[in-house]
Amino acid sequence: MQTKLSKFMSKILRHSPEEFGLSLDPNDGSCTVAKLIDVLRAHSKWSEISVSDVKEVVARCEKQRFEIIGDRIRARYGHSHDKVSYPAAIPPTVLYHGTNVQAAPTILKQGLRPMHRQYVHLSEGLHFATLAGKRRGELIILAIDTEKATQAGVVFYYAGNEVWLADVVPAEFCRINENAEEGQLNE
Missing domain, CATH: 1.10.10.970 (RNA 2'-phosphotransferase, Tpt1/KptA family, N-terminal domain)
Incomplete structure (x- = not known):
């Protein structure tokens, strides 16, 4: 139920x-x-x-x-109707985004875009990134360098409970998270 x-x-x-x-x-x-x-x-x-x-x-x-x-x-997030506003905030130095092996090369060239959503969804830890990415196929976790992104003008919004949002994240601030061992992804 x-x-x-x-x-x-x-x-x-x-x-x-x-x-x-x-x-x-x-x-x-x-x-x-x-x-x-x-x-x-x-x-x-x-x-x-x-x-x-x-x-x-x-x-x-x-x-x-x-x-x-x-x-x-x-x-908290994921609206497809009127755009909900969130307060801009300073994120942790790294945020994560779960995606799949098919989408990762495009993201690494073009950056993270909201696609059919209002914002790009990011998380503080691997748990939520894994939950989001698992449903899309073979999981890839991207790490976002928020310090450099913020210096370049990217604004991050805190949606609560480890979920962060951004309008876009340019490709130069995204990398495959090599530190995410399979065991860590299931934590």
């Missing part, structure tokens, strides 16, 4: 809130938990859903896609 609810919440909060009659705050992409519950309960499969069910999905989501602050909930 949790996985299905998480996917449905992602569809609503990350991709098509208007399809469900939900208006998100244009600044942070949030709505009240009560409004989300109303939208969920409008579908017979979720008619008995409770606030605690939603809170459990938020707490247990391995990728930490959602956050609740006060009485409001939002998807």
Whole structure:
């Protein structure tokens, strides 16, 4: 049940809130938990859903896609509707991006671009980069030199829970992470 609810919440909060009659705050992409519950309960499969069910999905989501602050909930990242803004922040000296062997050569030539998303998604550690990259085929982890990128004008945004975003990351700041041994990737 949790996985299905998480996917449905992602569809609503990350991709098509208007399809469900939900208006998100244009600044942070949030709505009240009560409004989300109303939208969920409008579908017979979720008619008995409770606030605690939603809170459990938020707490247990391995990728930490959602956050609740006060009485409001939002998807932390991955929106395909209105662009949500995040505060610019100074990232750790290295961030990671999970991708696959087919995409890596293009990224190493052209840089990281958001493609069909609003931002490039990066992570502080190998765990989230691995989760993101594994679903795309044979995994390659890229390391991003954030100090040099920042000096060149790349702005990084903190989305919470080890997730960082950027509009683009030029190729000269991306390299294959040779230090990521297979055992480390599964940590």
